[in-house]
Amino acid sequence: MNETTYFQLSTLLMCKTWTLPNHPLFQFASGFLLLSYLSPPGIYGLLYLRCCLTIASIFYTLWGWLILCSIDTCVWNLIFTFVNAVYVIFIVFKINPFIRFPHDVELVYRDLFKPLKVSRNSFLKIYKCTREVQTLKAEDVYCYEGETLVDKLSLLLSGRLAVLKNGKTVHLIDAHQFVDSPEWFGVGSNETYQVTVMALEECRLIIWHRDKLKLTIADEPYLQAVMDNILGKDVVKKLLFVTGTVGNAATSNCSTNVNENSKLIVPYHKAMDQVIKRNINPEPNGVHCFWSLSRINEDIETNV
Template sequence: MFTDSSNGSGPVAAAATNETDVAYLASGPICPSWLPTNHLLFQLSNIFLFLSYMAPGGIHGLLYLRICLTLGSFFFALWGYVILCAFDTLVWNAFFTLLNLVHVCVLMYILRPVRFSAQMETLYRDMFQPLKVSRQQFQSVAGCVKETLDLKPRENYSLEGVSRADRLTLVLAGRLLASQNGRGLQIVDKHEFLDSPEWFGVCSTDYYQVTTTALEKCRVVVWNRDKLKLTISGDAFLKAVFDNVVGKDVVKKLLFVMESSSNGVVHDPDSVSESTKLLIQMKNEKSGMGVLLNRQCRDCTGVSVWNLSQYAGSMPALDPETTV
């Protein structure tokens, strides 16, 4: 089959074109003359694209990247509309500008300042900020707070076998006594949990095994335990932080009770220092726990703090079920 090359098509014409291109490239420089420099809008858009390649890591770096891309796309769209007069250049870059602007708004919402109440701010600063918990993460924890209670001296917070173990309680101010069968076990101080053992493997239908009574004016923050566990389950880091903090509190309580019951000694929280012995021996055939409780309750004259039967009527009504 023969091909007519008179109309400029076919293998013969293609070969002639290739030979012409090769001859042109071999004849001299590729760009014998340069076009004028593009408009300032074009230069600005490329400057912002260049800056976007220098974005650091992290969420703040991502915000910086999106801002640079937004400005770069905007100047490209403006250049295509004002200087180039190219509709497709305008449309594409306007779309890129809008898309990156949405990302900027979302990131700024995520990074917005998070404010807490004075007590929660102190709690975050003292307990959770040193563990690298962000304010946004702690905001979800604060959202699970059920209530904040103020307790009077000798007022019961929970009763063994009566109060449901459906919460997690942290002491914000004051001291409380944990007792069982009228026997004092532990004094719970500021920023310690009242019910940390119930955090692990206890259902909301179970009941507390100890009674907790305020030794002085106290304030406690109460989390809905099921809601809190559900909230932090989606954040592995936050869940690990809570398991660590609560677990440390459990170990501290167990060691204190074991030392007090088996060795007849107890830590003295008021007189401890770097040079002080960690244990106090028995005094006058009384256990260290009894000595400490008598000292803590010396102002409660006329009433035995751990004789809790007379305070049963002061307990607030308990919710029959956990509301999540």
């Protein structure tokens, strides 16, 4: 009895003869299957894995169709090919969603938002809140001090703007800087601008409906943090690049005295000291900050 059992097992476990190696299609398929096991971690590793499995399944399908002439081998591997190909397409679109913006908006995305890891899909949500892209000729006025309501958020795409307070030039706004970043923080839509903004040359601005934008990112904490980060930095830059003519009665008006040298960089340690201490109240000599930032409360949202 034991000899019979041993003979049966030896028959099952040992091959008397070996067939020739399979067709090269089978070898290629197995090679790509092996490569799929070597995929690295991460989204690109997953893409590599699915590409290898797709190619392997194609070779297995061809092997079953041309060499084995086996319908079930072909059908199963066609299914595997389809499933993996769908995953490849999905991952490719996730890595690069092929969302394109107008050239100047694309530059804004690359300069301001992409460094903060904002995806194109997320930036598209912001871009869809655009009210218009406005063009200003030289000396056209964007907003009037004490008259124009703060119901928008604008970014300068090209050109240069001058900010005036009581008819005097305060500072300049260059391309890829926000026009009304200080008003983003806690200023209601029923309030008016505290400065006048005028174009020094032909300018193009992208204008968002501010309340619509705030509602859009209300459920996106990361986008909220990104917008606060970008706009907060813009406010700090405005404080750092305040002209030395604020409060000086001898300051000339915009059309005669605005040039490349009209910006004065405040010494960094003094400027940051002012920002940290919120030292924005009028000084004894009458020099004051032209934005009433003391009204800004972090927890206040714009009323809709």
